[in-house]
Amino acid sequence: AGPALAQVPQSVHQSCMICHGQTGENTIYPMVPRLSGQQVQYLAWQLKQFKAHTRADQNAQIYMWPVAQAMSQKEIQSVAKYYAAQSPMHSASSPRPGVSAGKQIFLQGVAAQGVPACMACHAVNATGRGIFPRLAGQRYAYIVQQLTYLHDGNRVNPIMQPVAEKLTNRQMREVAAYLSGL
Ligand code: HEM
Ligand code: HEM
Incomplete structure (x- = not known):
């Protein structure tokens, strides 16, 4: 291994990079989240949830349960720190339809449906903070998938579920178009 590879935690090198990429800037799989520049606290919390089987949507079970099972608390912390420290994920595709409607949902919510502004928790530029991703x-398809899991109760979270429950499929695609384009 060269000097650059020496900085990479062994589990990233042996496993995570196959799906998430070495820097977490996954450019291949639509349903695999980018991890680069993700909040360190959020990353560690999700890995603990995969390990404890409390994040139990279908793709979590298939792809992440076997991986997280083998991780110690120490490895979870070091991998979370590693991916959080990479330069932040950014758009890699051309704009999709619905961006301006999605931007409005993100910044203002949908009052008529009781949907709060997403930026209240995810921050105005959608950078997240702490436990808020x-x-x-x-990735566009990943965002739509997670909103659908949360909407249907397949991914359980007391804070985010009530928000996702109120979104229509169309609004999920609009807000995903906006966010994935940032
Ligand atoms: C989700 C970390 C290996 C596929 C996630 C998430 C984290 C993570 C933190 C949640 C991200 C979020 O909620 O935004 C890791 C680490 C790995 C690893 C640290 C190595 C130790 C893998 C591998 C695969 C994979 C090898 C493919 C076989 C996925 C998929 C999801 C995911 C499909 C989304 C799960 C869902 O929809 O609930 N991973 N991962 N990961 N990862 Fe990994
Ligand atoms: C998670 C979108 C509003 C709190 C997520 C995720 C998405 C999302 C796509 C999953 C991210 C991932 O897996 O990487 C949105 C949208 C919103 C919105 C589009 C507005 C319509 C809010 C609000 C709050 C919030 C208002 C706080 C009251 C959270 C939390 C999580 C989360 C805590 C992490 C859930 C977990 O740990 O499993 N959100 N969000 N969100 N959101 Fe939101």
């Missing part, structure tokens, strides 16, 4: 530059 970064969404800016995340």
Whole structure:
């Protein structure tokens, strides 16, 4: 291994990079989240949830349960720190339809449906903070998938579920178009 590879935690080198990429800027798989520049606290919390089987949507079970099972608390912390420290994920595709409607949902919510402004938790530029994930530059199909899981109760979270429950499929695609384009 060269000097650059020496900085990479062994589990990233042996496993995570296959799906998430070495820097977490996954450019291949639509359903695999980008991890680069994600909030360190959020990353560690999700890995603990995969390990404890409390994040139990279908793709979590298939792809992340076997990986997280083998990780110690120390590895979880070091991998979370590593991916959080990479330069932040950003858009890699041309704009999709619905961006301006999605921007409005993100910044203002949808009062008529009782949907709060996403930026209240995910921050105005969608950078996230602490347990609130970064969404800016995340993959389009992954965002739609997670909103659908949360809407249907397949991914359980007391804070985010009530928000996702109120979104229509169309609004999910609009807000994903906006966020994935940042
Ligand atoms: C989700 C970390 C290996 C596929 C995630 C998330 C984290 C993570 C933190 C949640 C991100 C978020 O909520 O935004 C890691 C680490 C790995 C690893 C640290 C190595 C130790 C892998 C591998 C695969 C994979 C090898 C493919 C076989 C996925 C998929 C999801 C995911 C599909 C989304 C799960 C869902 O929809 O609930 N991973 N991962 N990961 N990862 Fe990994
Ligand atoms: C998670 C979108 C509003 C708190 C997420 C995720 C998405 C999302 C796509 C999953 C991210 C990932 O897996 O990487 C949105 C949108 C919103 C919105 C589009 C507005 C319509 C809010 C609000 C709050 C919030 C208002 C706080 C009251 C959270 C939390 C998580 C999360 C805590 C992490 C859930 C977990 O740990 O499993 N959000 N969000 N969100 N969101 Fe939101």
